[in-house]
Amino acid sequence: MLTSHALPASSARERAHEIARLLLEHQRGHGRPGRPGPLGPGQCRELPCTRCRDTQAEVIEPSVRADRPVRLLLPAFPGKSPNRAKVLGTLPDMAEEHALGFLDSLGASVRRIHPPGAEIVICSDGRVFSDAVGIPDDDITAYHRELGTMIESLPHGTVSLFTLDQVPEFAGLGHGGMRTALTERHAVPLELLRSRVRQGEDVPLYRAITRFLFEDGNTPEYKGSRAALQRDARARAYVVIQRSKAWGDFLARYFPGSVRLSIHPQPCATAKLGIQLGPSTGSWLTPWHGVAVDVGGRLVLMKRAEAEGLGCDLVEREGRPSHFVLRGPLRSAHEGSARSLAVHANTTAAPGSSAAPGASAVLAVPETPAVPETPAVPETPAVPEAPVVPVAPVAPVAPKEW
């Protein structure tokens, strides 16, 4: 049973700021590797950002004052991308394991500031939009199971998994029924989302999700036109955003008083804090959209095709593909180098580091990643939209703010 030790207000505020500062060391910013800011209207002008710190400290302070763990929610780890040019399979691999290890360590380091520590709840959103992103529900189930096993073996025990399947109010509805109920009870209408994007809201998110969906659908098996795939990706992006926001809305009510982490960059001083799960070759790349590559004693996320293009060796564990290892001169160049390869520009992960000569020749702490990061869709979202893919009925609910 946790008890309140009635920490003096000034000490609680100080500790809350310290915890916020720690989290913000891993803030995921906008922009590209090697190009730190300015980060656009409404974005942080510096990273770590004092305005974001103050915003998060306010959420953290009541937990510190009550001497209870600080709860961090992270909607993420949905399921592996269906595009095998990006990932190794349907199950979590070293990419996820490494990211979970990072989160567990982050949670543990909160204990040094605040003894009750932190609880990081991964709210897997795969079930929430599996139909819209083209991942079979059975694959989501298997992904969750394996993710749970990885979480159980984490050394500090600060991470847990929460899925739509565990929500009592959706029990017995079946996967499709749960999605429908979530949409009906917690979503804003798609037309409202479209209108907001046209007015400039959530544009980076819309573009990133559209790009992911386009890439995921652009497989050798796809026989349609590129334009049709782009239209379809744009339409489905709205469904993904709608469901993600509905899930976020639900989580905020289910876990009140929690810090809301996000794997996407977020506007400055808003409720969500975008965090970086580790170095990668793309500012929006995640473990479930990429593979882990050992580039010389440390792991970097990249797309599978990038790793194969570099001639990396595939490593299997327990009969399953796990990650890649970079060999040869490029690895030698990276070993002993303090430089964080391809770390996002506007994180603080590589202060004062210096690259070994030649190290960036191919792996290029890149201004220009091996696979272009440029969205495969038009930059202007205000293009005529195709009719929305009828993934689920749109609930006739009143628009809500988020």
Ligand SMILES: [Zn+2]
């Ligand atoms: Zn900020």
